[in-house]
Amino acid sequence: MGRSSVIQARRMIYADYASSTPVLQEVKQEMLPYFDELYANPSNLHDFALKARRAVEGAREKVAQLLGARSEEIVFTSGGAEANNLAIKGVIQANKARGRHVVISAVEHYSIMHPLQSLAREGVQVTRVGVDEHGRVNVEELEKAIRDDTILISVQHANHEVGTLQPIKEIAEIAEERGITFHCDGVSAAGIVPAKVEELGVDIYTLSAHRFYGPKGVGALYLARGVRLLPQIEGGIQERGYRAGTENVAGIVGMGKAAELAEREMSQRLEKLRTLRSKFIEALRREVPEAKINGHPSEVNPMYVHISVPGVEGEAVVAELSSRGIYITSGSPCMARAAKASHVLAAMGLSQELIRGAMLFSFGIPTSEADVARVAQEAGEVINRLRER
Amino acid sequence: MKAKLSVDCVGMHCPVPLAKAGEALQKLAVGEVLEIVADDEDIIEDLPAWCRVTGNEYLGYAREGGIIKAYIRRKV
Numbered sequence: 227m228g229r230s231s232v233i234q235a236r237r238m239i240y241a242d243y244a245s246s247t248p249v250l251q252e253v254k255q256e257m258l259p260y261f262d263e264l265y266a267n268p269s270n271l272h273d274f275a276l277k278a279r280r281a282v283e284g285a286r287e288k289v290a291q292l293l294g295a296r297s298e299e300i301v302f303t304s305g306g307a308e309a310n311n312l313a314i315k316g317v318i319q320a321n322k323a324r325g326r327h328v329v330i331s332a333v334e335h336y337s338i339m340h341p342l343q344s345l346a347r348e349g350v351q352v353t354r355v356g357v358d359e360h361g362r363v364n365v366e367e368l369e370k371a372i373r374d375d376t377i378l379i380s381v382q383h384a385n386h387e388v389g390t391l392q393p394i395k396e397i398a399e400i401a402e403e404r405g406i407t408f409h410c411d412g413v414s415a416a417g418i419v420p421a422k423v424e425e426l427g428v429d430i431y432t433l434s435a436h437r438f439y440g441p442k443g444v445g446a447l448y449l450a451r452g453v454r455l456l457p458q459i460e461g462g463i464q465e466r467g468y469r470a471g472t473e474n475v476a477g478i479v480g481m482g483k484a485a486e487l488a489e490r491e492m493s494q495r496l497e498k499l500r501t502l503r504s505k506f507i508e509a510l511r512r513e514v515p516e517a518k519i520n521g522h523p524s525e526v527n528p529m530y531v532h533i534s535v536p537g538v539e540g541e542a543v544v545a546e547l548s549s550r551g552i553y554i555t556s557g558s559p560c561m562a563r564a565a566k567a568s569h570v571l572a573a574m575g576l577s578q579e580l581i582r583g584a585m586l587f588s589f590g591i592p593t594s595e596a597d598v599a600r601v602a603q604e605a606g607e608v609i610n611r612l613r614e615r
Numbered sequence: 616m617k618a619k620l621s622v623d624c625v626g627m628h629c630p631v632p633l634a635k636a637g638e639a640l641q642k643l644a645v646g647e648v649l650e651i652v653a654d655d656e657d658i659i660e661d662l663p664a665w666c667r668v669t670g671n672e673y674l675g676y677a678r679e680g681g682i683i684k685a686y687i688r689r690k691v
Contacts, residue, residue, distance in 0.1 A: 567664060
């Protein structure tokens with residue numbers, strides 16, 4: 227740790243690591259040769275291409291290690307959204323003959339919901355299972371939602387807005403017993419919290435590099451041996467036929483390095499995040515006693531502190547803090563510009579007032595204890611001033 | 616209803632039509648009307664809510680078969 231950060235040098239405080247993280251220096255250095263020195267197409271047969279191919283395969287091995295998987299079970303994609311689309315559409319297309327019913331939670335990311343909404347026009351049926359006040363999936367309800375024609379269950383590992391960790395092992399046991407493919411969207415968990423696929427019991431798992439200090443534009447799908455899935459981008463033999471297109475070699479190398487560092491440093495990073503989280507919550511509660519901490523109190527990705535404050539607009543707090551050089555978010559980044567009320571918070575049963583007053587603080591490797599103290603103090607000032615209006 | 620501009624969001628899912636509406640609205644003058652053509656039912660609830668949040672005026676919607684035509688007026 228103790229890496230120098232461009233972010234801190236500019237005296238701004240970035241507290242939006244749940245949206246994206248900076249590429250670590252070690253990761254960037256490892257990527258650089260693949261832009262202009264080792265630029266061959268990995269699919270070709272000459273020796274120069276072999277170097278690129280080895281780099282891709284080395285990265286695949288590192289991502290596999292992060293998940294406790296075999297390297298041949300990793301498919302690189304352009305990111306989490308593509309990987310989720312591939313999982314949803316690919317499994318449904320490959321299993322049409324068996325059924326057309328899918329079970330998901332009510333708090334999934336749009337990259338799960340939208341492909342299913344499109345497929346609903348072709349006759350796919352979806353049951354959305356509710357969550358409790360902390361955003362945790364009701365496993366009994368999920369079990370009851372399963373039908374004879376259910377071909378896929380998809381539940382996220384950590385929620386993208388509030389950070390709640392889902393009971394993945396329990397769901398996996400149910401899926402296995404019923405012989406249903408289980409996909410888990412791990413974009414908001416992988417590389418931050420432990421995500422060993424054997425332990426979780428998932429068949430398919432999505433991850434995204436830029437959420438754990440790798441580059442944007444690269445993600446991966448873990449696809450357990452024997453799982454049936456059809457490609458969504460066709461026209462090449464790359465990624466064992468699951469995803470056509472010349473590989474984003476530099477990006478994949480970056481993802482591999484980020485995965486290696488995440489695996490190696492996970493326990494110390496987690497310890498730091500837990501400390502920052504509890505110090506921030508303690509300080510914020512002193513400033514704003516009415517703040518409600520959303521998400522599960524213990525089963526949570528510790529980089530997340532999602533709160534609601536009655537009587538303020540989350541977006542106004544975001545704007546005011548932004549003018550002070552402190553960057554947080556009021557909703558998931560995919561929704562922020564559309565100003566749509568959060569389906570996650572609604573599913574958790576939050577009142578309209580608490581949904582309006584929602585905001586997310588998220589911390590990362592470069593965050594210091596002084597940073598969280600300043601964020602809590604300035605957020606307190608801003609919130610209390612806005613509430614007086 | 617006479618709209619100055621129409622944005623085609625058929626096949627798109629909320630919140631994409633909201634983001635498209637926000638983008639299209641920037642091309643209009645204050646007081647002008649935008650038509651949003653969509654087939655995602657969520658727009659019926661989401662668009663009035665989006666107008667409240669963004670300070671624009673929601674004028675209503677009409678159905679034509681499976682298509683929803685919704686209208687908003689730029690106020691800010």
